[in-house]
Amino acid sequence: MLIKLANITKDYVDEGVPTTALRGVTLAVSAGEFVAIMGASGSGKSTLMHVIGFLDKKTTGQYFFDNENANEFDDANLAQIRNQKIGFVFQAYNLLARTSVLDNVLLPTIYTPHLDVKATAKKAREILAKLNLSHRVDYQPNQLSGGEQQRAAIARALINEPRLILADEPTGNLDSHSGQEVMEVLQDLNEEGHTIVMVTHEKYVAECARRIITLKDGQIISDQKVAERHLAKDGLIK
Amino acid sequence: MRFFQILKYTKNNLALNKTRSFLTMLGIIIGVAAVIAIVSVGASAQDLLLAQVKAMGTNLIGILPGASDDQGLPSAVFGIEVTTLKYEDALEIRNLPDILAICAYVTGRGTVGYFNQTKELNYTGVMPEYPTVEDAAVATGRFIKQEDMDNMARVAVLGSKAASDLFGQDFPLEKQIKINQIVFKVVGVMAERGASGLQNQDEQVFIPLRTAQKIMLGIDHVAYIRAKVDKEANIEPAIGRVKEVLRFRHHIKDATKDDFSVRSTAQALDILGSITQALKMFLAAVAAISLIVGGIGIMNIMFVTVSERTREIGLRKAVGAKRRDILWQFLMESALMTSLGGVIGIILGVSISSAIALGVNSFGYEWKLIITPLSIFWAVFMAASVGLIFGLWPANRASLMSPMDALRKQ
Numbered sequence: 336m337l338i339k340l341a342n343i344t345k346d347y348v349d350e351g352v353p354t355t356a357l358r359g360v361t362l363a364v365s366a367g368e369f370v371a372i373m374g375a376s377g378s379g380k381s382t383l384m385h386v387i388g389f390l391d392k393k394t395t396g397q398y399f400f401d402n403e404n405a406n407e408f409d410d411a412n413l414a415q416i417r418n419q420k421i422g423f424v425f426q427a428y429n430l431l432a433r434t435s436v437l438d439n440v441l442l443p444t445i446y447t448p449h450l451d452v453k454a455t456a457k458k459a460r461e462i463l464a465k466l467n468l469s470h471r472v473d474y475q476p477n478q479l480s481g482g483e484q485q486r487a488a489i490a491r492a493l494i495n496e497p498r499l500i501l502a503d504e505p506t507g508n509l510d511s512h513s514g515q516e517v518m519e520v521l522q523d524l525n526e527e528g529h530t531i532v533m534v535t536h537e538k539y540v541a542e543c544a545r546r547i548i549t550l551k552d553g554q555i556i557s558d559q560k561v562a563e564r565h566l567a568k569d570g571l572i573k
Numbered sequence: 574m575r576f577f578q579i580l581k582y583t584k585n586n587l588a589l590n591k592t593r594s595f596l597t598m599l600g601i602i603i604g605v606a607a608v609i610a611i612v613s614v615g616a617s618a619q620d621l622l623l624a625q626v627k628a629m630g631t632n633l634i635g636i637l638p639g640a641s642d643d644q645g646l647p648s649a650v651f652g653i654e655v656t657t658l659k660y661e662d663a664l665e666i667r668n669l670p671d672i673l674a675i676c677a678y679v680t681g682r683g684t685v686g687y688f689n690q691t692k693e694l695n696y697t698g699v700m701p702e703y704p705t706v707e708d709a710a711v712a713t714g715r716f717i718k719q720e721d722m723d724n725m726a727r728v729a730v731l732g733s734k735a736a737s738d739l740f741g742q743d744f745p746l747e748k749q750i751k752i753n754q755i756v757f758k759v760v761g762v763m764a765e766r767g768a769s770g771l772q773n774q775d776e777q778v779f780i781p782l783r784t785a786q787k788i789m790l791g792i793d794h795v796a797y798i799r800a801k802v803d804k805e806a807n808i809e810p811a812i813g814r815v816k817e818v819l820r821f822r823h824h825i826k827d828a829t830k831d832d833f834s835v836r837s838t839a840q841a842l843d844i845l846g847s848i849t850q851a852l853k854m855f856l857a858a859v860a861a862i863s864l865i866v867g868g869i870g871i872m873n874i875m876f877v878t879v880s881e882r883t884r885e886i887g888l889r890k891a892v893g894a895k896r897r898d899i900l901w902q903f904l905m906e907s908a909l910m911t912s913l914g915g916v917i918g919i920i921l922g923v924s925i926s927s928a929i930a931l932g933v934n935s936f937g938y939e940w941k942l943i944i945t946p947l948s949i950f951w952a953v954f955m956a957a958s959v960g961l962i963f964g965l966w967p968a969n970r971a972s973l974m975s976p977m978d979a980l981r982k983q
């Protein structure tokens with residue numbers, strides 16, 4: 336089991352009203368799965384992704400990552416997991432300002448030991464080409480459209496070829512054509528064995544996955560296999 | 574992450590945020606440059622003043638009118654005119670054992686003219702032994718003689734600069750000049766001495782003391798007296814004898830009621846040393862303030878950018894930076910900025926000090942450029958500490974947050 340969540344809760348307690356975003360989520364994802372998470376705005380999808388991706392701390396519950404208890408990870412373990420095992424595509428992109436697309440994509444590799452710098456740069460360019468961003472390699476984030484920023488963020492998540500890809504609405508800002516291409520990339524990666532968990536609002540995007548989990552008010556209300564899976568390379572019908 | 578990679582990313586990162594990096598460095602540059610320049614000026618000024626007292630000559634005893642306690646300043650320093658010292662006092666002191674030469678002084682300011690050339694100059698009434706007392710030399714002609722004193726002769730000896738200012742290419746000896754409309758005959762020109770104290774000796778006009786007292790100023794007292802003692806060991810006993818003579822002449826029975834004060838050059842040096850030391854401390858305080866100002870500048874920039882930097886740290890952690898990586902990055906950034914700023918600050922500070930030295934020297938003073946290594950050390954140390962502390966502190970805080978908490982920072 337790659338991801339095993341047992342009764343996870345998450346409370347936000349910063350200034351202002353305390354909010355409970357997750358109320359007991361129990362979930363298991365095996366290696367090689369492709370899971371779509373759906374649910375209304377505010378239902379806790381992003382929160383769940385952050386907890387899975389070790390970007391935010393859970394409040395209570397148990398989390399086993401790759402059969403290891405997450406409570407036992409220290410700062411160095413977590414950094415290594417975030418760096419090499421998980422690629423995260425943020426809903427808000429979070430690209431580094433005043434930094435070229437290429438350098439943004441290469442950002443995780445700064446923290447990866449024993450990397451061949453030249454080969455990595457070449458790989459970054461290949462990934463950007465696959466995401467149709469070859470002509471934007473030297474642009475800075477504020478010079479890109481929303482969709483281009485989203486694809487740059489996806490490229491960054493892929494650079495270290497992580498086992499687990501967590502994508503928070505990776506097609507949220509894309510036209511249907513670019514969206515289809517992103518889904519093609521994700522499906523290919525999944526075919527290659529990468530585990531993917533993706534948040535989406537669109538039914539037809541979700542049906543590119545193999546399993547759909549629906550959240551409501553911080554709880555899972557349904558968890559189903561996709562009966563008729565779309566293949567992005569055949570085109571997505573809305 | 575390898576060291577060179579960190580260095581490269583640090584350099585890029587600083588270049589990406591030019592304004593921020595520049596403003597941070599500016600704080601350091603200002604602080605360091607100000608401290609170096611201010612401390613240098615203090616040290617040079619002290620050196621200049623002390624050197625000038627030493628240049629007055631060693632083995633000198635100074636007699637000032639008015640009482641003063643041993644460490645304090647004579648009242649004459651504050652411009653209070655005390656009339657207790659007389660020409661006759663000087664003559665009596667001259668007769669004491671071990672005294673080589675004596676000179677009493679009065680000073681005035683006046684318009685000195687030669688043909689249609691006029692200049693505002695200081696004139697000094699002195700006694701014939703002035704050149705011995707002050708280690709001065711006559712370049713051409715002669716100095717004032719005892720006969721000139723006795724006759725209240727209207728003769729003048731010009732400082733080298735006063736001579737060249739008034740006469741230009743003309744030969745000054747035996748020419749007539751007017752001091753405040755009174756005609757004097759030039760009998761000598763002094764050799765060049767260079768600026769000393771607050772007055773340039775070379776711009777002085779020397780006339781017989783008695784002439785100055787009676788004809789120019791209409792007074793009976795003298796401003797001060799200087800006596801040269803034959804050797805250093807005899808200074809202390811000589812001071813004692815001078816005091817005795819003056820008390821006898823002034824009918825003083827109680828030493829605490831002295832209407833004069835007697836000091837050796839060594840004592841004067843001590844007093845001046847403590848005054849200039851106080852001046853240096855004051856300047857050091859000013860320097861400390863500029864360091865604080867520079868430090869606040871650095872702090873400001875760090876605080877203004879803290880939320881942007883917090884988000885950056887959140888992102889870096891999200892893609893795999895360890896706490897250590899973050900701290901290294903910020904340490905390198907701060908170190909690079911503080912060392913660069915420090916170096917520029919040192920260069921600027923030394924340049925300012927040199928410019929001041931050049932400027933003062935152009936007025937004829939022997940202002941030595943003194944740069945204390947300790948001031949450089951402290952300036953850079955303090956600026957670097959502020960830079961490092963305020964660079965690392967927010968970074969450390971952000972590095973302890975979860976990546977999302979840091980990324981959400983507004």
Ligand SMILES: Nc1ncnc2c1ncn2[C@@H]1O[C@H](COP(=O)(O)OP(=O)(O)OP(=O)(O)O)[C@@H](O)[C@H]1O
Pocket residue numbers: 347348349354355356374375376377378379380381382383426981
């Ligand atoms: N930092 C925070 N502090 C307080 N409450 C928060 C915080 N982040 C999210 N929440 C709350 O937690 C709940 C879940 O938020 P989350 O971002 O997970 O929703 P979501 O399902 O991703 O929504 P969307 O589809 O709009 O992205 C919301 O009610 C939100 O207001």
Ligand SMILES: [Mg+2]
Pocket residue numbers: 380381382426503
């Ligand atoms: Mg969301």
